[in-house]
Amino acid sequence: MFTPDFSLNLRPNPRRVVQLPVCGTKQASSLQAIFPRQRTLRIAVVGNHLPRQCGIATFTTDLCDAIAAEYGAAGLSVVAVNDPLSAYDYPARVRFQIAESEVSSYLGAANYLNSSNVDLVCLQHEYGIFGGKAGRHVVQLLQHLKMPVVTTLHTVLRQPDEDQRTVMQQIAARSDRLVVMTEYSSRILQSVFGIPGGKIDLIPHGIPDLPFVEPDAYKESLGLGGKTVLLTFGLLSPNKGFENVIQALPHILSRHSEVVYLIAGATHPHVRAHEGDRYRFQLQALARELGVEKSVVFVNRFVSPQEMASLVNSADIYITPYRHEAQAVSGTLAYALGAGKAIISTPYWHAAELLRDGRGVLVPFGSQDAIAVAAMELLDNAAERQSIRERAYLHARPMVWNRAAQAYMRTFVRAGVDRMQPVRPGVTPQAVEQCTASLLLSA
Numbered sequence: 380m381f382t383p384d385f386s387l388n389l390r391p392n393p394r395r396v397v398q399l400p401v402c403g404t405k406q407a408s409s410l411q412a413i414f415p416r417q418r419t420l421r422i423a424v425v426g427n428h429l430p431r432q433c434g435i436a437t438f439t440t441d442l443c444d445a446i447a448a449e450y451g452a453a454g455l456s457v458v459a460v461n462d463p464l465s466a467y468d469y470p471a472r473v474r475f476q477i478a479e480s481e482v483s484s485y486l487g488a489a490n491y492l493n494s495s496n497v498d499l500v501c502l503q504h505e506y507g508i509f510g511g512k513a514g515r516h517v518v519q520l521l522q523h524l525k526m527p528v529v530t531t532l533h534t535v536l537r538q539p540d541e542d543q544r545t546v547m548q549q550i551a552a553r554s555d556r557l558v559v560m561t562e563y564s565s566r567i568l569q570s571v572f573g574i575p576g577g578k579i580d581l582i583p584h585g586i587p588d589l590p591f592v593e594p595d596a597y598k599e600s601l602g603l604g605g606k607t608v609l610l611t612f613g614l615l616s617p618n619k620g621f622e623n624v625i626q627a628l629p630h631i632l633s634r635h636s637e638v639v640y641l642i643a644g645a646t647h648p649h650v651r652a653h654e655g656d657r658y659r660f661q662l663q664a665l666a667r668e669l670g671v672e673k674s675v676v677f678v679n680r681f682v683s684p685q686e687m688a689s690l691v692n693s694a695d696i697y698i699t700p701y702r703h704e705a706q707a708v709s710g711t712l713a714y715a716l717g718a719g720k721a722i723i724s725t726p727y728w729h730a731a732e733l734l735r736d737g738r739g740v741l742v743p744f745g746s747q748d749a750i751a752v753a754a755m756e757l758l759d760n761a762a763e764r765q766s767i768r769e770r771a772y773l774h775a776r777p778m779v780w781n782r783a784a785q786a787y788m789r790t791f792v793r794a795g796v797d798r799m800q801p802v803r804p805g806v807t808p809q810a811v812e813q814c815t816a817s818l819l820l821s822a
Contacts, residue, residue, distance in 0.1 A: 438503065448784070502530040517550070557579050563731075586717030587684070612641075701730075726741045738771045
C-alpha cells in the first residue's frame, strides 16, 4: 500500500491548469507518453454530485472544488449519476449524466469519455449508487474505458456476499489504482478480496480547513447562547443510532441541565422515498416520552457548507452513535475531527482508527448508559475535553482538502505510470517520484 507523502512542500498555482512535466532523465522523459494528447491534464470524476443530497455527492463536489482550487478547473469535468426519476440543476462542470438503472447510460458515458480527450477517470464507488445487483452496471462503464482509472472506495465490506465480492474484484481489475481512506479498508481489500497492497493508495477523507475556535463564539447567532451543545449531523436513517443519545439525555440533564442535543440534517432521500420521515418522528416521540423534548433540537434540512461550519463550531461535544461496526468511512466524523471537537463515538471502523491515541472517546454499540457517562465526564472535566480537542485538531491537519487534492494528483500520475509500465519497463520508482513532483509544481 502506498501512502502519499504529506510532508512534501508543494506550491501549485490555482490560477493555471496543470501541465505535463519536462523531466530531466531519459528514464523520466519516457513518462511524457503517459498522457499524450495535450499538455493540460484532463480529469473526469464519475460519481454523485451536489445538489443531489447524499454523502458521495458532497465528497465528489468537495474533491472537485479542491482539485480546481489547487490546479485550475480547465481540465476538470464530472459525470454525475442520477437516482431514478430525479433531475438536478448541476453546475457547468457536470458534462454528462448517467441514469442509475439503465445499462445503456453507462455505455453512453464510456463513449462520451473516450471521445472527450479525457486523460484519466476518477470513479467514486459505493455499491448503492449504481444500478444492477451490487451496483454491477458500473462494470460496464469500466470495461469500455480506454484511459487510466483511479477508483475511490467509500465502502469496503469485510463479509461481502457473492455479488458484492464479484463486483469489487471486477472494479479492482479494471482500475489502475484504488484509493481507500483508512488503513483498515486497505487490510480488508488485501485479505478478503485478494487485491495486492501495491495497487492501493491511502488518502484520508478530506475536510475543510476550519479554525480552532471556542464554541461559545458561535452559539449566540444560532440561538444557543448559554447552552452546552451536543451535536450530531448528517442525513438521517435508522442505522445512525441517534435514539441512544436521546435515551442518555435524562441522565446527562440531571447533572448538566443546560445541555441541548442538536440533530442537524434531512432524512436520507432513499429512506424518505420508502418511509418518509418516520425515523425523525420516532425520535421526536421518544424525546417527548422521556420528557426531554425541549432539549432536543432538529435542524430538518440539508444545510449549506456555511451553516454546517457554524453548527459544528458551536458544538461542545460531537457524537456519532452509529449502530454497526462495518462503516468504512464517515465524512461527518472526519469533519468534526478537523474542527477540533471533543468526540464520543461507537467503535465502527473509521471511528476506531481516527479516534485512537486519545483523540476521542469510544463507547460500546447501543449503550445509552455509556454515552451518558462519557458525556458527563467530558463536561465535568474541561481540561481533558480541551486536550482531546487539541489532539484531534492537530491530527487532522494533513486531511484538509488542499492536501487531499495534492495526494490525489500524485495517485493520478501513478495510475498513468502503472498503465504504461508494461510497455515502458525502464521507468523507475525514482523517475515516477521526480515526475510526480514536477507535475505538481509545474502549474
